[in-house]
Amino acid sequence: MKEYKVIQPKLGFRNRLQNFEDILNQYAREGWSVNFIGQGFMSVVLERDKNR
Numbered sequence: 001m002k003e004y005k006v007i008q009p010k011l012g013f014r015n016r017l018q019n020f021e022d023i024l025n026q027y028a029r030e031g032w033s034v035n036f037i038g039q040g041f042m043s044v045v046l047e048r049d050k051n052r
Contacts (some may be wrong), residue, residue: 003050
């Protein structure tokens with residue numbers, strides 16, 4: 001079974017891509033993988049196995 005999380009990253013105006021990468025890497029360390037990225041990085045849907 002999968003579980004999902006929707007995040008709305010706060011990236012700021014400087015180093016937007018680096019901040020976005022850092023956020024994704026942090027969630028990846030917790031076992032999350034990207035399922036969908038909304039237009040303009042406004043929302044990201046993450047998924048992982050619930051029974052891990």
